[in-house]
Amino acid sequence: MIQLLVTTLSNAAVYALIAVSLNVVHRSSGVLNFGAGHLAAVAGIFYANEISGSALGVVVTMVLAAVVSLVAYVVSVRGGERLGVGAVPLSLSLLGVGLVLQFVAGELWPKQAFTAKPLVGGTLDIAGTTFATQRLVAVGVAAVFILAVVLFVERTMVGHAMEATAADVELAGLYGVRTGSVAAATWLIAGAALGLAGVLQSSLAAVSTSSAIPLVILGIVAAVVGGLGSFSKAAAGALLASLLQAAFVEYVSPRYSISLVFVLLFAVLVLRPAGLFANARKAERV
Amino acid sequence: MTNASLVRRWAAPVAGPLLLLVVGLVARTDPFWIYLVTSAAVAYVLTASFNLIYGYAGIFSLAHVALYGIGAYVAVLLEMRAGLPFLLATAIAMVVTALFGVLLWWPTRHLKELFLAIATLGFAVTADELFLKWTSLTGGGTGLLGIQPAELFGHQVLSGDMSYYWLAGAGALLAWEVSRRLTASGMGRKFLALRDAPVALAATGVSPGRVRLVAFTVSGALAGLAGSLFAHQALFISNESFGLDRLILLILATLIGGAGTSLGPLLGVAVLVGVDEAGAAIQNYRELIFGVAIILLLGYGRDGVSGLFASALARVRRPATVAPAGASVDAGPLPPLVPRDGTDTSLLTVADVSVTFGGVTALQHVDLVLRPGHVLGLVGPNGAGKTTLVNVVTGHVPPTSGRVEFDGRRLDGSRPDETARRGVVRTFQTPRLVPSLSLVENVAVGFAAHATATVVEEVLDLPRARRDCAEHRRAARALLHRLGIAQYADKAVGSQPYGVQRLAEIARALATSPRFLLLDEPGAGLTDGEREVLTSIVRELTETGIGFLLIDHNVSFVAAVSDEIVVLDGGKVIGSGSPDEVLKRAEVVEAYLGGAA
Numbered sequence: 001m002i003q004l005l006v007t008t009l010s011n012a013a014v015y016a017l018i019a020v021s022l023n024v025v026h027r028s029s030g031v032l033n034f035g036a037g038h039l040a041a042v043a044g045i046f047y048a049n050e051i052s053g054s055a056l057g058v059v060v061t062m063v064l065a066a067v068v069s070l071v072a073y074v075v076s077v078r079g080g081e082r083l084g085v086g087a088v089p090l091s092l093s094l095l096g097v098g099l100v101l102q103f104v105a106g107e108l109w110p111k112q113a114f115t116a117k118p119l120v121g122g123t124l125d126i127a128g129t130t131f132a133t134q135r136l137v138a139v140g141v142a143a144v145f146i147l148a149v150v151l152f153v154e155r156t157m158v159g160h161a162m163e164a165t166a167a168d169v170e171l172a173g174l175y176g177v178r179t180g181s182v183a184a185a186t187w188l189i190a191g192a193a194l195g196l197a198g199v200l201q202s203s204l205a206a207v208s209t210s211s212a213i214p215l216v217i218l219g220i221v222a223a224v225v226g227g228l229g230s231f232s233k234a235a236a237g238a239l240l241a242s243l244l245q246a247a248f249v250e251y252v253s254p255r256y257s258i259s260l261v262f263v264l265l266f267a268v269l270v271l272r273p274a275g276l277f278a279n280a281r282k283a284e285r286v
Numbered sequence: 287m288t289n290a291s292l293v294r295r296w297a298a299p300v301a302g303p304l305l306l307l308v309v310g311l312v313a314r315t316d317p318f319w320i321y322l323v324t325s326a327a328v329a330y331v332l333t334a335s336f337n338l339i340y341g342y343a344g345i346f347s348l349a350h351v352a353l354y355g356i357g358a359y360v361a362v363l364l365e366m367r368a369g370l371p372f373l374l375a376t377a378i379a380m381v382v383t384a385l386f387g388v389l390l391w392w393p394t395r396h397l398k399e400l401f402l403a404i405a406t407l408g409f410a411v412t413a414d415e416l417f418l419k420w421t422s423l424t425g426g427g428t429g430l431l432g433i434q435p436a437e438l439f440g441h442q443v444l445s446g447d448m449s450y451y452w453l454a455g456a457g458a459l460l461a462w463e464v465s466r467r468l469t470a471s472g473m474g475r476k477f478l479a480l481r482d483a484p485v486a487l488a489a490t491g492v493s494p495g496r497v498r499l500v501a502f503t504v505s506g507a508l509a510g511l512a513g514s515l516f517a518h519q520a521l522f523i524s525n526e527s528f529g530l531d532r533l534i535l536l537i538l539a540t541l542i543g544g545a546g547t548s549l550g551p552l553l554g555v556a557v558l559v560g561v562d563e564a565g566a567a568i569q570n571y572r573e574l575i576f577g578v579a580i581i582l583l584l585g586y587g588r589d590g591v592s593g594l595f596a597s598a599l600a601r602v603r604r605p606a607t608v609a610p611a612g613a614s615v616d617a618g619p620l621p622p623l624v625p626r627d628g629t630d631t632s633l634l635t636v637a638d639v640s641v642t643f644g645g646v647t648a649l650q651h652v653d654l655v656l657r658p659g660h661v662l663g664l665v666g667p668n669g670a671g672k673t674t675l676v677n678v679v680t681g682h683v684p685p686t687s688g689r690v691e692f693d694g695r696r697l698d699g700s701r702p703d704e705t706a707r708r709g710v711v712r713t714f715q716t717p718r719l720v721p722s723l724s725l726v727e728n729v730a731v732g733f734a735a736h737a738t739a740t741v742v743e744e745v746l747d748l749p750r751a752r753r754d755c756a757e758h759r760r761a762a763r764a765l766l767h768r769l770g771i772a773q774y775a776d777k778a779v780g781s782q783p784y785g786v787q788r789l790a791e792i793a794r795a796l797a798t799s800p801r802f803l804l805l806d807e808p809g810a811g812l813t814d815g816e817r818e819v820l821t822s823i824v825r826e827l828t829e830t831g832i833g834f835l836l837i838d839h840n841v842s843f844v845a846a847v848s849d850e851i852v853v854l855d856g857g858k859v860i861g862s863g864s865p866d867e868v869l870k871r872a873e874v875v876e877a878y879l880g881g882a883a
Binding site: 217224265 | 346392393394397398399400401403404405407408409411412415416419420530534537571572573574576577578579580581584585586
């Protein structure tokens, strides 16, 4: 039981980071980053192979992922946004970036799964169950990061500028918001979150380019289940999705873990398309 | 009859079979070519079905390849496990994939396209997992071996033989014919409207959700057919053929070929078969090529690379498709504008309606009554809440409190297409029309509610649907004539002046036989002459019993046609009465003209 809980929490940490990253981008541009899984996976592969096991390595990976995310925006989204291209084609365009990343990773590192050195060594005993300390550390790190993003968006001027730009780009521009810089900040934050997700995934389990699609799907499900638009609800969605997944893997079958999550997604879309935790009156986005 | 419609009637039905025949005869001596053209025929069924749902209807169904895979597995398993014959198994597979299309449609029918993409992507990834891991059924990664060749009327149709080409060709012909008929019919118009202007579609009373259902069902069935044909050509299937890779390639092929054109899928086939044949050579660079191609083709719009090609083609073709000016104004006898008897007494009441957006209050306790045969003018400065009021009545914005009633039943809470079907129809501040369709076709969409043919008849363009279509075009032409814009009837809406677009939108609204018509700034952008036509039309229509809500900034225009004027300021009604009396009041003058000058 404890084991299940810890697995759930540490998986949720990864999904929540991806969901928050998707949310940050979606709020500002209405686009869903279908390439998020690839960026997280490749970040994890980089971290595991090059600089794993150190705090500096984590930071370097996050910075690199942030930069790649910004480049992805410039290459695959910005031009289309100006041309008035729809949200779905732009989301797929980001998947194109993901495929290019997958190619690059395949050129640089062997095509296999990697596990990083643990973030923190040692084990903990809780109620007679032993597990790696780093699992708890991972949950803590993810929670702190998400909290920092929330505070940043809600409490700082840059955050308010992001909100304003998300609501109405042109109006924000007229009020003197540098919408270009805001977009850059948005994609940098989103990329850093994916970098951290990759680090945690490679530390807690294993990561390969074939993790990319499952990762992004779970991130999307978490975001949609929680309700796109809120970070804390996305985190709650991640928790629910990973709890269901962990319980299913533990008690039913480890085989169809994506199918199960998909059933959850479908149920949410049928019953409460605005998200399980959303205020029903605010279902405007549908 | 114009050249273009001659081509459509005679050449298109013949072109498909002819192409199939010629290709078959040319390829027939060389086994490699036979294999290649057979693959092409199978691939065509897939690209044509995707072109229907994505190219024409604009639905980004990322589950299409999954449906194709399901079709393959279902057909093969029915033969291997249940001993069903090829034709029956294939037919059942098509029904199953069509039903899966319905399953995908159901939760997403009213959702925005991004959520549809999410749901279908989820479905695709799930199907991929099941294909791989449900080994007892699908054989997993090893796949299903030992598929028996298709058997038709006691004859084995061997893969690699010319006979299989003809079989796959029959499937391709079916896909060609269905695509051709559907796009030529009234349903084709609705597909394009769904893709380019879903708001306009709903405004005519057609439920976008139901049009989506048609797209999912028809393209789903064809995807199943493609799957079965593929399985019986390859005689081996595994999850690899139906993964995300394939989906991406299909999207690319459709875009390169030209989404939403009849030749697009044919060109797309060349991409699909070409990449398959180049398989080994590009294996290591697959992700790079696909990734870059996706960014270029999608990130910069569907008009990116293929759009350049299309516009170049259009430039070459244009002279042939434009009807000579004035040649088609012969509209026949004018119908009464709206077939209503004028004895309608039902009211449309807005009672105590308030709307708030977050902290902003757009409307506060507004009461209004629209009467049949009456024109209610609604004036007020910008931001007074006029358009919001129309949005509330037509179901585009839910009221925060209060209610809208029509015929003694609640109207608020209905979707825009439902209110339009009940006879409350609107136009928009910025005309919402389908830019790629001509004026006649746009107005014909408005007649959809009067169709006598069933959906199936419409999809297959059967005689009754064809009669509907002709009748609607004729009536649309008459309406345009009546509004004085018949000379633009056959031109694409997108390139017409603003005033013409406005009148065309009003014509489309009239085509639905409305009981109440809500015109949001109909006079803006019209010339004086056009405004006079509009004034006389509104007057004439009131005599047939249509009630109007008219928003406009041109006070003399509003005063000339209205029976009553309501002034809105800051979301509140600050005055109402007859035009003369209202426009003299000091507070109205102040609110509207900015202080007593």
